[in-house]
Amino acid sequence: MTLQAVLDHIDEDLPKATDRLMELLRIPSISTDPAYSGDCDRAADWLVEDLHSIGAKAEKRVTPGRPMVVGHLPGEGTPILFYGHYDVQPVDPLELWNRDPFDPAIEETENGKVIRGRGASDDKGQLMTFVEAVRAWKAAGGTLPPTVFLFEGEEESGSPSLVPFLQENAEELTASLALICDTSMVAPGVPSISSQLRGMLKDEFTLHGPKMDLHSGHYGGPALNPLREIAKIVASFHDETGRVTVPHFYDGVHEVPKDQLRQWEASGFDERDYLESVGMRRPHGEQGYSTLEQQWARPTLEINGMWGGYTGAGSKTVIPAEAHCKITCRLVGDMDPDAVRKNLRAQVEAQLPADARVTWDTDIDGAPAAVMNTDRPEFEKARAALSDEWNREAVFAGMGGSIPIAGHFKEILGMDAMLIGFANEDDRIHSPNEKYDMTSFHKGIRSWARILDALSR
Structure with missing residues (x-):
């Protein structure tokens, strides 16, 4: 059996592999909405059966939330674990889709x-690139490393069941290395291995003023307006250069080494295309740093939602009793999520005017940044395998998003993680009209086949 035989099988089987992906995409496995809990079960069952079809022992595991799928495929050599998630984001606003989100085409x-379809890129299409690579290896009679499959059903809703599940099943799930396919390429056609991930902190607060909504004629002037006050507070989070003003916010942030910056600059990233694809002409982040640095290596404080008062059609002359704000921070380096939250809340509370009070969301969530151990020999093997498939030097790239599972694998299971994905920046993940390039799907399968070959040696 040769690697070429596996690659030939992948090429020949691509139509059937695409059909299998389409079947999975038709299942509306939206994890955050209880109305779709049955569909999440169906997606888990579908994956169990598909793992059975490639010779793995697999089962659906019950959790307090959506089920996990765990599979085991015997093999030779050093064991690996592959992680992906089968749940998807809600499809709202539905009217902006050009077709039914769960009728892929x-x-x-x-x-x-x-x-085109919800989950095509995040993460069903990516997940299936690995499964199809294993299928091709088995069909060609090849031998693989012992492989554990872990497919999660709550990644898009905060993974509330994940940490307890890892803790309770640590012995079964621990391998030498975790492989994760939930990332993107730095530019189209440029294979990428994520070397660092930003962490995440979420918070939400409500600013309370009058004990009820007020008539703006009777109370306009003397009344405290929570919307006006919350706008002042939000405006205070950044200075005129885009730098976050929260005290000690940058504790634990490190500058990017110059040799790494040079590698990023030569990665093929096109700043103009990146910005223009979403209707912008220039970056609006922290001044003094390139777009890639802002995206991969600098922390952020973003306002994700702010509302209060009357938001319906027409006018209502009201002074609202309260106003609300949702915040997320992307963290880098050694930033401590708990310390950032404490200092952020202190800045808000220090600016409260008389007659105002603030309440905070108690469902707090935060995870530190993660840096991959790229000194492990498996990383260079994977980089060489990707370079061979794409006929382009693969790069170690940063990542602006947050994938807490990589940190959980390290902290709970003692495993390093290697993140390789084939999504593109224009895949519209989490947005209407999500898509996954056929090139990404096809060459993604071939890439994993090459990586599995390299890891087997």
């Missing part, structure tokens, strides 16, 4: 064929 675009 292959479309021809100016940049080639794409698979």
Whole structure:
């Protein structure tokens, strides 16, 4: 059995592999909405059966939330674990979709064929690239490392069951290395291995003023307006250069080494395309740092939602009793989520005017940044395998998003993680009209086949 035989099988089986992905995409496994809990069960059952079809022992595991899928495939050599998630984001606003989000289709675009549908890129299409690579290896009679499959059903809703599940099943799930396919390429056609991930902190507060909504004629002037006050507070979070003003916010932030910056600059990233694809002409982040640095290596404080008062059609002359704000911070380096939250809340509370009070969300969530151990030999093997498949030097890239599972694997199971994904920045993940390039799907399968070959040696 040769690697070429596996790659040939992948090419021949691509139509059937695409059909299998389409079946999975048709299941509306939205984890955050209880109305779709049955569909999450169906997606888990589908994956169990598919793992059975490639010779793995697999089962659906019950959790307090959505089920986990765990599979085991015997093999030779050093064991590995592969992680992906089968749940998807809600599809709202539905009217902005060009087709039913759960009626996937292959479309021809100016940049080639794409698979259109919710979950195509995040993360069902990515997950199936690995499964299809294993299927091809088995079909060609090849031998793989012992493989553990872990498919989560709550990644898009905060993974509330994940940590307890890892703790309770640590012995079963621990392997030498975790492989994660939930990331993107730094630029189209540029294979990428994520070397660092930003952490995440979420918070939410309500500013309370009058004990009831007030008539703006009777009380306009003397009344405290929570919307006006919350706007002042939110405006205070950044200075005119885009730098966050929360005290000690930058504790634990490190500058990027110059040699790493040079590698990023040569990665093929196109700042103009990156910005223009979402309707911008220039970066609006922290001044003095490139777009890639702002995205990968600098912390942020973002306002994700702010509201209060009357928001319906027409006018209502009201002074609201309260106003609300949702915040997320992306963390880098050694930033401590708990310390950032404490200092953020202190800044808000220090600015409260007389007659105002604040309450905070008690469902707090935060995870530190993660840096991958790229000194392990498996990373260079994977980089060489990706370079061979894409005919382009693979790069170690930063990542602006947060994937807490990588940190959990390290903290709970003692495993390093290697993150390799084939999504593109224009895949519209979490947005209407999500897509996954057919090239990403096809070459993603071939890439994992090459990586598995390299890890087997």
